[in-house]
Amino acid sequence: VTPRSPRIRLGDGVEFERISRALDAGIADAAATVPGLRVGPGDDAAVLADGTVLSQDMAVEGVHFRLDWISPAEAGGRAVACALSDLAAMAAEPVATLLAVAWPGGRGEAGLQELLAGAGRVAAAYGAPIIGGDLVAAAGAAVIDVTVVGRADPPVLRAGARPGDALWVTGRLGAAAAAVAAWSCGADPEPAARRAYATPVPRLAEARWLARHVRPSALIDLSDGLAGDVRHIAAASGVRATLDTERIPLHPAAGSDGLDLALSGGDDYELLFAAATTDVEPWLDAFADRFGAALTRVGSVDTGAGVARRDRGGTRPLERTGFRHFEGEAT
Amino acid sequence: VTPRSPRIRLGDGVEFERISRALDAGIADAAATVPGLRVGPGDDAAVLADGTVLSQDMAVEGVHFRLDWISPAEAGGRAVACALSDLAAMAAEPVATLLAVAWPGGRGEAGLQELLAGAGRVAAAYGAPIIGGDLVAAAGAAVIDVTVVGRADPPVLRAGARPGDALWVTGRLGAAAAAVAAWSCGADPEPAARRAYATPVPRLAEARWLARHVRPSALIDLSDGLAGDVRHIAAASGVRATLDTERIPLHPAAGSDGLDLALSGGDDYELLFAAATTDVEPWLDAFADRFGAALTRVGSVDTGAGVARRDRGGTRPLERTGFRHFEGEAT
Numbered sequence: 001v002t003p004r005s006p007r008i009r010l011g012d013g014v015e016f017e018r019i020s021r022a023l024d025a026g027i028a029d030a031a032a033t034v035p036g037l038r039v040g041p042g043d044d045a046a047v048l049a050d051g052t053v054l055s056q057d058m059a060v061e062g063v064h065f066r067l068d069w070i071s072p073a074e075a076g077g078r079a080v081a082c083a084l085s086d087l088a089a090m091a092a093e094p095v096a097t098l099l100a101v102a103w104p105g106g107r108g109e110a111g112l113q114e115l116l117a118g119a120g121r122v123a124a125a126y127g128a129p130i131i132g133g134d135l136v137a138a139a140g141a142a143v144i145d146v147t148v149v150g151r152a153d154p155p156v157l158r159a160g161a162r163p164g165d166a167l168w169v170t171g172r173l174g175a176a177a178a179a180v181a182a183w184s185c186g187a188d189p190e191p192a193a194r195r196a197y198a199t200p201v202p203r204l205a206e207a208r209w210l211a212r213h214v215r216p217s218a219l220i221d222l223s224d225g226l227a228g229d230v231r232h233i234a235a236a237s238g239v240r241a242t243l244d245t246e247r248i249p250l251h252p253a254a255g256s257d258g259l260d261l262a263l264s265g266g267d268d269y270e271l272l273f274a275a276a277t278t279d280v281e282p283w284l285d286a287f288a289d290r291f292g293a294a295l296t297r298v299g300s301v302d303t304g305a306g307v308a309r310r311d312r313g314g315t316r317p318l319e320r321t322g323f324r325h326f327e328g329e330a331t
Numbered sequence: 332v333t334p335r336s337p338r339i340r341l342g343d344g345v346e347f348e349r350i351s352r353a354l355d356a357g358i359a360d361a362a363a364t365v366p367g368l369r370v371g372p373g374d375d376a377a378v379l380a381d382g383t384v385l386s387q388d389m390a391v392e393g394v395h396f397r398l399d400w401i402s403p404a405e406a407g408g409r410a411v412a413c414a415l416s417d418l419a420a421m422a423a424e425p426v427a428t429l430l431a432v433a434w435p436g437g438r439g440e441a442g443l444q445e446l447l448a449g450a451g452r453v454a455a456a457y458g459a460p461i462i463g464g465d466l467v468a469a470a471g472a473a474v475i476d477v478t479v480v481g482r483a484d485p486p487v488l489r490a491g492a493r494p495g496d497a498l499w500v501t502g503r504l505g506a507a508a509a510a511v512a513a514w515s516c517g518a519d520p521e522p523a524a525r526r527a528y529a530t531p532v533p534r535l536a537e538a539r540w541l542a543r544h545v546r547p548s549a550l551i552d553l554s555d556g557l558a559g560d561v562r563h564i565a566a567a568s569g570v571r572a573t574l575d576t577e578r579i580p581l582h583p584a585a586g587s588d589g590l591d592l593a594l595s596g597g598d599d600y601e602l603l604f605a606a607a608t609t610d611v612e613p614w615l616d617a618f619a620d621r622f623g624a625a626l627t628r629v630g631s632v633d634t635g636a637g638v639a640r641r642d643r644g645g646t647r648p649l650e651r652t653g654f655r656h657f658e659g660e661a662t
Contacts (some may be wrong), residue, residue, distance in 0.1 A: 096379065
């Protein structure tokens with residue numbers, strides 16, 4: 001059995017990412033007919049004319065999570081937290097959550113009840129109570145699909161990074177991916193790594209605080225790994241991004257593969273944003289005091305296109321997937 | 332292999348309906364903390380303070396649809412149409428759709444592309460273009476989860492039916508369930524029955540027209556069968572509902588089991604509403620002319636509780652599930 005990363009969106013025989021891009025392009029045409037739609041496919045969430053922000057995030061058992069890794073309550077809470085992170089990525093205020101769950105009937109109802117309770121607790125804790133959804137019988141694997149609703153006025157987008165900006169991240173990276181790597185090798189992860197994976201913290205208040213004080217020019221949440229997500233900002237903003245890999249703040253539980261895990265492991269749900277250093281530096285202490293996490297400068301934005309990595313050895317292209325120990329079929 | 336109805340929400344060993352009710356009750360408490368939430372769990376959709384209407388509807392291959400019954404394009408379109416029908420049930424105007432699909436990678440991408448295209452066509456046709464969503468690898472069965480966004484000012488709810496009102500339905504019932512019944516017996520359905528199942532028509536314009544002209548006191552869409560859905564109106568409105576079963580308009584393709592299929596077969600996606608006969612009669616011809624479908628009086632609303640069926644043989648309790656040929660594990 002080839003273990004699968006819970007974050008990969010690429011499966012045997014189907015290039016989901018390519019189709020997803022084609023879908024984005026196709027539905028962008030359709031979305032253009034929505035009166036006043038501010039942001040359509042291609043950002044972390046859609047934004048309607050009145051500032052309503054919407055995002056939907058589906059997690060499939062055996063692909064995105066495993067119930068021999070985390071409890072049903074953690075799986076439910078995690079699915080909601082990951083969806084809420086898309087609101088953070090727009091600097092949106094959470095309003096409400098809809099939850100759809102497909103659960104294999106033969107597995108009994110205790111796990112389902114725990115999953116629902118875990119999802120409800122996380123949703124309520126972040127100010128987005130569950131107001132509706134669906135509950136159906138699954139044909140095999142459990143599926144958790146979460147729709148989150150927020151308000152942003154205005155949203156902070158992936159597009160907007162300007163040459164001369166620096167790139168910043170919140171918190172420390174790599175711990176959640178280290179847990180997945182451990183499980184995938186049949187080992188038990190460190191408790192802190194397990195916690196980072198099982199109970200991710202969407203940076204909702206942090207994002208709104210940053211939008212108010214620092215006014216980032218571009219913002220995204222780190223769901224696919226820093227290498228992939230910085231690429232999204234560079235592409236959407238029409239700029240070149242360079243990561244100073246020696247500056248990337250690694251979580252102590254990320255282990256010896258920490259840098260690769262931070263770049264390509266995903267599941268950190270920290271924020272990545274672009275802002276001029278002079279706009280960020282006055283707020284570094286206030287952010288750390290308020291949120292108990294650091295803002296760290298991890299790179300720069302220049303004219304051009306594409307993404308690069310820079311360290312004392314020089315500057316070179318940033319590979320798309322730097323870490324493949326447990327990637328299965330990823331291309 | 333016991334064939335399963337695509338509409339049942341009850342699986343082996345788990346009483347999804349009971350858990351769903353408990354969930355509704357539990358999250359109603361949480362939802363009460365959403366500022367200005369107008370309608371929470373328990374109606375066809377949630378309504379935020381500003382009139383934004385939200386509903387999420389999950390369809391699982393092998394449980395709610397089968398790809399040896401309908402094409403991927405039909406499955407995608409049908410999932411969107413069923414979700415949009417929840418907006419019709421609130422007399423809401425469609426605004427946008429989010430679509431999440433889990434697709435088994437090993438099955439190749441042609442079917443996925445067709446599914447996405449079918450979903451996109453139906454969403455655009457009803458004025459709710461797809462503006463976002465998710466696309467992930469499935470672990471087995473395909474899953475289609477649709478979130479629809481609309482506006483209603485005001486929404487028409489399940490609660491509100493008054494003693495003295497009559498009960499009305501749009502269109503003709505039983506054809507979609509006849510198709511499922513045929514497939515479940517290994518037979519090919521009649522073309523009209525197949526069409527009713529594969530390409531349901533959400534009564535969006537009809538619902539808004541009715542809200543403007545007839546002003547129904549209560550409204551719901553027929554997804555679970557007339558017997559179940561009239562029970563929802565009776566319970567939410569605190570009234571007794573009696574169906575005149577001989578008046579129920581059966582689709583010609585519903586066959587000899589038509590009445591049972593209409594009562595318990597589901598998947599009709601017609602509207603059921605309560606309104607005084609004097610408020611409806613002036614509009615009967617205009618509705619038929621405009622929408623090519625009839626409004627039919629099918630029962631009455633009285634003081635009391637519960638639901639009954641009435642015919643020339645008398646009045647008796649309306650059983651919860653009148654038709655069980657293909658219900659599998661339904662209770």
